[in-house]
Amino acid sequence: MRTLITGLDCASAELIQYQIILERRLTLPLIQELIVLYDLTQRYQRELNARAGKAMAALGQEIRLTLTHRGVQLFLNTVILENTMPDPTVDVRLEAHVRSLEQALDRAFTELAEYRALMERQLTLPLIQDLIALYHLCYHYRIEFIGERKATRALEVMGAEVLNVLARKGVVPLEVRPGQLLDRSAQCPVGVEPCSAPSEDLQIVAVQRPGFTSPEGVLAKAEVIVKRFTTAPEALLSTTGES
Numbered sequence: 001m002r003t004l005i006t007g008l009d010c011a012s013a014e015l016i017q018y019q020i021i022l023e024r025r026l027t028l029p030l031i032q033e034l035i036v037l038y039d040l041t042q043r044y045q046r047e048l049n050a051r052a053g054k055a056m057a058a059l060g061q062e063i064r065l066t067l068t069h070r071g072v073q074l075f076l077n078t079v080i081l082e083n084t085m086p087d088p089t090v091d092v093r094l095e096a097h098v099r100s101l102e103q104a105l106d107r108a109f110t111e112l113a114e115y116r117a118l119m120e121r122q123l124t125l126p127l128i129q130d131l132i133a134l135y136h137l138c139y140h141y142r143i144e145f146i147g148e149r150k151a152t153r154a155l156e157v158m159g160a161e162v163l164n165v166l167a168r169k170g171v172v173p174l175e176v177r178p179g180q181l182l183d184r185s186a187q188c189p190v191g192v193e194p195c196s197a198p199s200e201d202l203q204i205v206a207v208q209r210p211g212f213t214s215p216e217g218v219l220a221k222a223e224v225i226v227k228r229f230t231t232a233p234e235a236l237l238s239t240t241g242e243s
Contacts, residue, residue, distance in 0.1 A: 030127045033165045038063040044154040052151030055141045066130045135162040174211035180204045191225040201229035
Protein backbone atom coordinates (compact mmCIF):
# COMPACT_ATOMS: atom_id res chain seq x y z
CA MET A 1 0.00 0.00 0.00
CA ARG A 2 2.86 2.38 0.88
CA THR A 3 4.42 1.74 -2.53
CA LEU A 4 1.13 2.51 -4.25
CA ILE A 5 0.71 5.78 -2.30
CA THR A 6 4.26 6.82 -3.14
CA GLY A 7 3.61 6.05 -6.81
CA LEU A 8 0.42 8.12 -6.79
CA ASP A 9 2.19 11.08 -5.14
CA CYS A 10 4.89 10.90 -7.78
CA ALA A 11 2.25 10.69 -10.50
CA SER A 12 0.50 13.78 -9.14
CA ALA A 13 3.72 15.82 -9.19
CA GLU A 14 4.59 14.64 -12.67
CA LEU A 15 1.10 15.44 -13.95
CA ILE A 16 1.48 19.03 -12.75
CA GLN A 17 4.70 19.29 -14.76
CA TYR A 18 3.00 17.58 -17.68
CA GLN A 19 0.13 20.10 -17.55
CA ILE A 20 2.61 23.01 -17.74
CA ILE A 21 4.36 21.51 -20.77
CA LEU A 22 1.00 20.65 -22.32
CA GLU A 23 -0.12 24.27 -21.97
CA ARG A 24 3.04 25.45 -23.76
CA ARG A 25 2.58 22.95 -26.57
CA LEU A 26 -1.11 23.66 -27.12
CA THR A 27 -1.01 27.45 -26.99
CA LEU A 28 2.24 27.98 -28.91
CA PRO A 29 0.71 27.46 -32.42
CA LEU A 30 -1.96 30.11 -31.76
CA ILE A 31 0.64 32.48 -30.33
CA GLN A 32 2.72 32.03 -33.49
CA GLU A 33 -0.37 32.79 -35.61
CA LEU A 34 -0.92 35.98 -33.61
CA ILE A 35 2.69 37.02 -34.19
CA VAL A 36 2.15 36.65 -37.96
CA LEU A 37 -1.00 38.78 -37.70
CA TYR A 38 0.91 41.39 -35.70
CA ASP A 39 3.60 41.58 -38.40
CA LEU A 40 0.81 42.08 -40.95
CA THR A 41 -0.58 45.06 -39.03
CA GLN A 42 2.90 46.61 -38.92
CA ARG A 43 3.30 46.24 -42.68
CA TYR A 44 -0.10 47.74 -43.47
CA GLN A 45 0.50 50.53 -40.97
CA ARG A 46 3.44 51.68 -43.11
CA GLU A 47 1.62 51.26 -46.43
CA LEU A 48 -1.75 52.90 -45.67
CA ASN A 49 -2.69 56.53 -45.18
CA ALA A 50 -2.66 58.14 -41.75
CA ARG A 51 -6.29 57.42 -40.83
CA ALA A 52 -6.26 53.79 -41.96
CA GLY A 53 -2.79 53.36 -40.49
CA LYS A 54 -4.19 54.44 -37.14
CA ALA A 55 -6.82 51.70 -37.36
CA MET A 56 -4.10 49.16 -38.15
CA ALA A 57 -2.10 50.43 -35.18
CA ALA A 58 -5.13 49.81 -32.97
CA LEU A 59 -5.38 46.24 -34.30
CA GLY A 60 -1.68 45.75 -33.66
CA GLN A 61 -2.05 47.06 -30.12
CA GLU A 62 -4.87 44.56 -29.43
CA ILE A 63 -2.65 41.71 -30.65
CA ARG A 64 0.31 43.03 -28.62
CA LEU A 65 -1.82 43.09 -25.45
CA THR A 66 -2.94 39.51 -26.05
CA LEU A 67 0.64 38.37 -26.62
CA THR A 68 1.94 40.26 -23.58
CA HIS A 69 -0.73 38.58 -21.46
CA ARG A 70 0.62 35.25 -22.70
CA GLY A 71 4.23 36.09 -21.81
CA VAL A 72 5.34 37.15 -25.30
CA GLN A 73 7.38 40.32 -25.80
CA LEU A 74 7.91 42.10 -29.12
CA PHE A 75 11.04 44.19 -29.63
CA LEU A 76 11.73 45.76 -33.04
CA ASN A 77 10.50 42.77 -35.04
CA THR A 78 12.27 40.37 -32.63
CA VAL A 79 10.01 37.97 -30.78
CA ILE A 80 10.97 36.77 -27.31
CA LEU A 81 8.90 33.89 -25.98
CA GLU A 82 9.05 33.72 -22.19
CA ASN A 83 8.39 30.25 -20.79
CA THR A 84 6.61 29.10 -23.94
CA MET A 85 9.23 26.83 -25.53
CA PRO A 86 9.29 23.41 -23.84
CA ASP A 87 12.59 21.74 -23.01
CA PRO A 88 12.53 18.64 -25.30
CA THR A 89 14.75 16.59 -22.96
CA VAL A 90 12.46 17.24 -20.01
CA ASP A 91 9.46 16.45 -22.22
CA VAL A 92 10.94 13.10 -23.31
CA ARG A 93 11.84 12.11 -19.75
CA LEU A 94 8.41 13.14 -18.47
CA GLU A 95 6.46 11.23 -21.13
CA ALA A 96 8.61 8.12 -20.55
CA HIS A 97 7.90 8.34 -16.83
CA VAL A 98 4.18 8.78 -17.44
CA ARG A 99 4.19 5.65 -19.62
CA SER A 100 5.93 3.64 -16.89
CA LEU A 101 3.40 4.85 -14.33
CA GLU A 102 0.57 3.79 -16.61
CA GLN A 103 1.93 0.24 -16.68
CA ALA A 104 2.79 0.12 -12.96
CA LEU A 105 -0.58 1.45 -11.78
CA ASP A 106 -2.77 -0.82 -13.93
CA ARG A 107 -3.01 1.70 -16.77
CA ALA A 108 -4.24 4.47 -14.47
CA PHE A 109 -3.73 7.05 -17.21
CA THR A 110 -5.79 5.47 -19.99
CA GLU A 111 -7.91 8.66 -20.05
CA LEU A 112 -4.85 10.80 -20.87
CA ALA A 113 -6.07 11.46 -24.44
CA GLU A 114 -9.42 12.72 -23.14
CA TYR A 115 -7.60 14.80 -20.53
CA ARG A 116 -5.42 16.31 -23.25
CA ALA A 117 -8.47 17.18 -25.38
CA LEU A 118 -10.16 18.78 -22.37
CA MET A 119 -7.03 20.74 -21.52
CA GLU A 120 -6.70 21.89 -25.12
CA ARG A 121 -10.23 23.31 -25.07
CA GLN A 122 -9.65 25.03 -21.72
CA LEU A 123 -6.21 26.41 -22.57
CA THR A 124 -6.92 27.62 -26.11
CA LEU A 125 -10.39 29.08 -25.47
CA PRO A 126 -9.09 32.46 -24.16
CA LEU A 127 -6.87 32.86 -27.25
CA ILE A 128 -9.75 31.89 -29.53
CA GLN A 129 -11.96 34.49 -27.84
CA ASP A 130 -9.21 37.08 -28.38
CA LEU A 131 -9.09 36.13 -32.07
CA ILE A 132 -12.87 36.51 -32.35
CA ALA A 133 -12.61 39.97 -30.76
CA LEU A 134 -9.84 40.82 -33.24
CA TYR A 135 -12.04 39.75 -36.15
CA HIS A 136 -14.90 41.88 -34.84
CA LEU A 137 -12.51 44.85 -34.74
CA CYS A 138 -11.49 44.21 -38.36
CA TYR A 139 -15.18 43.92 -39.29
CA HIS A 140 -15.94 47.25 -37.59
CA TYR A 141 -13.04 49.07 -39.26
CA ARG A 142 -13.92 47.60 -42.66
CA ILE A 143 -17.35 49.25 -42.41
CA GLU A 144 -15.81 52.51 -41.15
CA PHE A 145 -13.38 52.66 -44.10
CA ILE A 146 -15.89 51.47 -46.69
CA GLY A 147 -14.98 54.22 -49.18
CA GLU A 148 -11.21 53.71 -49.00
CA ARG A 149 -10.32 50.82 -51.28
CA LYS A 150 -6.77 50.21 -50.09
CA ALA A 151 -7.71 50.30 -46.41
CA THR A 152 -10.74 48.03 -46.84
CA ARG A 153 -8.63 45.57 -48.85
CA ALA A 154 -6.02 45.44 -46.08
CA LEU A 155 -8.73 44.89 -43.47
CA GLU A 156 -10.27 42.14 -45.62
CA VAL A 157 -6.88 40.38 -45.74
CA MET A 158 -6.53 40.73 -41.96
CA GLY A 159 -10.04 39.41 -41.38
CA ALA A 160 -9.50 36.47 -43.74
CA GLU A 161 -6.27 35.55 -41.93
CA VAL A 162 -8.07 35.56 -38.57
CA LEU A 163 -10.90 33.41 -40.01
CA ASN A 164 -8.32 30.91 -41.33
CA VAL A 165 -6.71 30.63 -37.90
CA LEU A 166 -10.11 30.12 -36.25
CA ALA A 167 -11.17 27.55 -38.87
CA ARG A 168 -8.08 25.47 -38.12
CA LYS A 169 -9.37 25.27 -34.54
CA GLY A 170 -12.87 24.29 -35.65
CA VAL A 171 -14.36 27.75 -35.07
CA VAL A 172 -16.51 29.11 -37.90
CA PRO A 173 -18.91 32.07 -38.38
CA LEU A 174 -22.57 31.46 -37.60
CA GLU A 175 -24.76 31.31 -40.68
CA VAL A 176 -27.40 34.06 -40.45
CA ARG A 177 -29.69 34.97 -43.35
CA PRO A 178 -32.09 37.92 -43.77
CA GLY A 179 -35.65 36.70 -43.27
CA GLN A 180 -34.55 34.01 -40.83
CA LEU A 181 -36.46 33.96 -37.53
CA LEU A 182 -34.52 35.19 -34.51
CA ASP A 183 -32.87 32.39 -32.51
CA ARG A 184 -31.84 33.80 -29.14
CA SER A 185 -29.48 30.90 -28.47
CA ALA A 186 -27.29 32.07 -31.37
CA GLN A 187 -28.34 35.66 -32.08
CA CYS A 188 -28.68 38.81 -30.00
CA PRO A 189 -31.03 41.58 -31.21
CA VAL A 190 -29.43 45.01 -30.98
CA GLY A 191 -31.92 47.02 -33.03
CA VAL A 192 -35.36 46.87 -34.62
CA GLU A 193 -37.27 47.92 -37.71
CA PRO A 194 -41.07 48.21 -37.55
CA CYS A 195 -43.16 45.93 -39.75
CA SER A 196 -46.87 45.83 -40.56
CA ALA A 197 -47.32 42.06 -40.88
CA PRO A 198 -47.47 39.81 -37.78
CA SER A 199 -45.88 37.00 -39.78
CA GLU A 200 -42.68 39.08 -40.14
CA ASP A 201 -42.29 39.66 -36.40
CA LEU A 202 -38.73 38.84 -35.19
CA GLN A 203 -37.43 38.16 -38.68
CA ILE A 204 -33.77 39.13 -39.12
CA VAL A 205 -33.15 42.19 -41.29
CA ALA A 206 -29.34 42.51 -41.12
CA VAL A 207 -26.28 41.34 -39.21
CA GLN A 208 -24.46 44.04 -37.24
CA ARG A 209 -21.68 41.77 -35.98
CA PRO A 210 -21.01 38.13 -36.95
CA GLY A 211 -21.25 35.32 -34.43
CA PHE A 212 -19.04 32.24 -34.12
CA THR A 213 -19.61 28.61 -33.26
CA SER A 214 -17.53 25.50 -32.64
CA PRO A 215 -18.26 21.79 -32.15
CA GLU A 216 -18.69 22.57 -28.43
CA GLY A 217 -21.34 25.25 -29.09
CA VAL A 218 -21.81 28.97 -29.73
CA LEU A 219 -18.78 31.04 -28.69
CA ALA A 220 -20.11 34.47 -29.71
CA LYS A 221 -23.70 35.35 -30.61
CA ALA A 222 -24.40 37.27 -33.82
CA GLU A 223 -25.70 40.79 -33.24
CA VAL A 224 -28.68 41.41 -35.51
CA ILE A 225 -31.40 43.88 -36.47
CA VAL A 226 -34.90 42.35 -36.37
CA LYS A 227 -38.39 43.30 -37.47
CA ARG A 228 -41.03 44.01 -34.81
CA PHE A 229 -44.76 44.01 -35.40
CA THR A 230 -46.62 46.50 -33.25
CA THR A 231 -49.66 48.71 -33.45
CA ALA A 232 -48.29 51.09 -30.82
CA PRO A 233 -45.15 53.08 -31.76
CA GLU A 234 -44.01 53.28 -28.12
CA ALA A 235 -43.80 49.47 -27.98
CA LEU A 236 -40.72 49.66 -30.21
CA LEU A 237 -38.78 51.09 -27.29
CA SER A 238 -38.78 47.72 -25.44
CA THR A 239 -37.36 45.27 -27.92
CA THR A 240 -34.00 43.68 -27.25
CA GLY A 241 -34.98 42.61 -23.74
CA GLU A 242 -38.14 40.80 -24.80
CA SER A 243 -38.27 37.05 -25.04
